[in-house]
Amino acid sequence: MATKLALTFVLALALPACALAATVHVRVEGRTRTIFAPTTVTVTAATPLEALEQASIEGEFYYHVTTTAFGPYVDQIGRYPGSGSSGWVFKVDNASPPVGADKLQLKDGDTVLWYYATFGPAGGPPTLQVAATKGGCYSVVAYDDNGKPTAVTGLVWHVGSKHAIAGATGKQFCPGPHRGLLVRATAPAAVRSNAVK
Numbered sequence: 001m002a003t004k005l006a007l008t009f010v011l012a013l014a015l016p017a018c019a020l021a022a023t024v025h026v027r028v029e030g031r032t033r034t035i036f037a038p039t040t041v042t043v044t045a046a047t048p049l050e051a052l053e054q055a056s057i058e059g060e061f062y063y064h065v066t067t068t069a070f071g072p073y074v075d076q077i078g079r080y081p082g083s084g085s086s087g088w089v090f091k092v093d094n095a096s097p098p099v100g101a102d103k104l105q106l107k108d109g110d111t112v113l114w115y116y117a118t119f120g121p122a123g124g125p126p127t128l129q130v131a132a133t134k135g136g137c138y139s140v141v142a143y144d145d146n147g148k149p150t151a152v153t154g155l156v157w158h159v160g161s162k163h164a165i166a167g168a169t170g171k172q173f174c175p176g177p178h179r180g181l182l183v184r185a186t187a188p189a190a191v192r193s194n195a196v197k
Contacts, residue, residue: 022106026051028061029115029191031080035061038182038195040111048090049074049101051112063088071100077114086118091127095147115191126150128185128193137174140185140193152187159183 021044028036036059043054049065049072056063064076074088075081082088090101091113097104106112117124126142133139142152157165157173160181165173175183182195 020046020105021050022046022108022110024051024106024109025111026055027111027113027194028052028055028059028077029113030078031116034192034195035059035078038184039197040194045106045112047102047106048092048097048104048112048114051106052077052090052101052114055114072102074101074114077116080116082116085120086116088114089117089124090114091143091145091147093147094127094129094143096124096145113191117191125190126152126187127191128152128187130183130185130193130196132196133172135174136176137172138183138185138196139172141171142187142190152190154188156186157183158186 023042023044025040026037026043027040028034036055041055041058043051043058045051045054052063052074061078062076063074063078064081065072066075077088089096092104092106092110113127115127123145126144128140128142130138130140140155142150144150155171157175159165159175159178165175173183180197182197184195185193
């Protein structure tokens with residue numbers, strides 16, 4: 001009877017930890033290119049740090065965590081470590097949370113974006129988010145650190161991995177037939193967008 005009680009107690013402790021995991025989307029944007037999942041990949045994770053771990057396993061890329069007085073800090077993803085006013089940060093649903101990557105509890109459907117950023121007096125760079133709209137068109141929104149839409153200049157649309165569309169600079173883009181190629185947006189001093197078919 002004591003063994004059954006002990007086993008029940010251990011299971012009771014283990015089950016809540018499993019229940020905290022959520023099904024989330026994750027993407028990693030590097031300093032010069034997408035490191036993982038231009039269209040985002042679904043993983044099961046309880047925190048943004050766990051989402052990065054799952055992405056690292058699936059994408060076979062390196063990342064490093066150092067322990068600081070404030071908790072774990074991701075100081076490198078892929079080839080580039082952070083230094084000075086540049087480094088690795090994350091957003092959840094287009095906003096930078098006020099807590100560490102190991103503390104924020106994710107919920108089903110959240111989107112986690114890890115990215116390399118250079119910070120200035122106004123904070124980090126805006127992140128771009130592309131969505132498909134009616135009629136084979138696309139729209140883009142730039143988000144600031146608080147998850148609020150913000151203006152960007154020099155927006156450029158891309159079809160396929162390297163093809164920039166000359167003159168395609170507005171927030172709406174209708175490329176016409178593009179044979180299943182991915183569409184994304186970039187802008188100077190902004191984090192490149194996700195890619196959409």
